Amino acid sequence: MTGPPAEAAVTTGVLARRLGVSPTTLRSWDRRYGLGPTGRSPGGHRRWSPTDIAMAEEMCRLTASGAPPAEAARVALLRFAPGGGQESREAPAPRPPGPGAVPDVPPAAAAARPGGPGGGLPLGDVRQECRGLARSAVRLDAPELDHRLRDAVRHHGLAVAWEEVMVPTLRAVGRKWESSGDRYVEVEHLLSWHISSTLRSAPLLLPSAPPPAKAPPVVLACTPGEQHSLALEALTAALGERGVPTRTLGAAVPAEALQACVRRTGPTAVVLWAQTRSTASVPLARHVAGLQWGAAGARRRPVVLPAGPGWGQPARSGFPHCTGLRDAVAVLSRLYDEDRGARPAPVGAG
Known part of the structure; x- marks a missing residue:
């Protein structure tokens, strides 16, 4: 295996579950920003090294804190990639800093606080699915929201998905909204919209028998x-x-x-x-x-x-x-x- 030792590398699917994002999101970061795995297995499959994982974790942290994805990728590559991120495909490579200089970090990213396991939302003791859903909501990642909500309904059924995944995340967004002035309104609206869309599409996600014709509703x-x-x-x-x-x-x-x-x-x-x-x-x-x-x-x-x-x-x-x-x-x-x-x-x- 080229690059990192095999025992220190993970697949894209494993890393996606660890970070609470979809494999599609990780592949998109690789394709758009050059933020992807550098090692390969003997069979030619790509593997994420500890350094690659650190870059992906930094990307999640910065985007969850409000940094634009392109800027977050540039900072993650600058901090962890060999050569300071020259492989980024969307943002220009940063100039190497002079001796003793501070790296050129965008103001939004420099001021960003760690997003935490739930994207900075006060989730408390909840299912792991809530944390991934919260991170997607804070990033305004609509495709990922749909993916996670539909998965929750398919795997747990409507009642559990609603009471133990959707509601705790909605309440966490509401608490963050109340404590942050006018911030996070867009997060609450987007999350509510996608929850509503998922609930209305439930007949397509779950097996159910049609009710009898003209039955009392x-x-x-x-x-x-x-x-x-x-x-x-x-x-x-x-x-x-x-x-x-x-x-x-x-x-x-x-x-x-x-x-x-x-x-x-x-x-x-x-x-x-x-x-x-x-x-x-x-x-x-x-x-x-x-x-x-x-x-x-x-x-x-x-x-x-x-x-x-x-x-x-x-x-x-x-x-x-x-x-x-x-x-x-x-x-x-x-x-x-x-x-x-x-x-x-x-x-x-x-």
């Missing part, structure tokens, strides 16, 4: 004035995985529109999401729970499930209570199965 809606609908998208996807039909209305649904949907669809249950107490409406929940449809003598009503942190314990009195996504899926699946057994024929609009 579960209606999911945010209360009037509530704009946070990502949790409803997660619940919609998780119910779809179980074959439970849904009608998801999304954010800030007017009370009149919600009532019209309930009367027209005859749902098994209605989920009302409220993120804050100011948007949780107990009168609305009670009114929806009192809606009726069907023929005289066989009138039916929906089960209303208030969901979200906006509903305090007094507000939930008299309604089913769920502690998380998996609990909500179990409750709604049971209600759906019971309702289908009670009414084998579809209910007409009333």
Whole structure:
């Protein structure tokens, strides 16, 4: 093997898992900036030496701290590559510093702080997938976000991917946003967008049986004035995985529109999401729970499930209570199965 000793070198896949990036990202750095492996195995496969690994780690640290990729690559090559980075294919090679001179480090990179295992986000004790997802979000690496989110759904299923990968990362971004003024807004928006896209594509990622035709659905809606609908998208996807039909209305649904949907669809249950107490409406929940449809003598009503942190314990009195996504899926699946057994024929609009 040429270059570093075989026992000190690793493959691109191993290094990608260690850094929390995709192999495609590492190959892109090699192709665009000359930041790649220098050794080869006896079979001709490229291997990353300890110096190559140090360059890649520096690249991750600088980009996670906000440095542009081209500048981060130039600094990483300057610090670790033999010859000071003359092989970089995008940025010009830096001039060799004179005796005692300070290397020409870009201001953004020089002021950058270590990104940490989660790209500088306050993650705490979380799954390893959260750290890779956080690093991708901080770097605004959209293709990598898609790759990691889809992998989490495929490997763990909707409920675990949502509760143990997506939500902890979203909360970490939110905490960083709150403590950094207007910084990290773009990170939160990009991460939310890609989580939403992944949840909506869940039927393509997971095996699921289609619901029976004209089966009574579960209606999911945010209360009037509530704009946070990502949790409803997660619940919609998780119910779809179980074959439970849904009608998801999304954010800030007017009370009149919600009532019209309930009367027209005859749902098994209605989920009302409220993120804050100011948007949780107990009168609305009670009114929806009192809606009726069907023929005289066989009138039916929906089960209303208030969901979200906006509903305090007094507000939930008299309604089913769920502690998380998996609990909500179990409750709604049971209600759906019971309702289908009670009414084998579809209910007409009333």
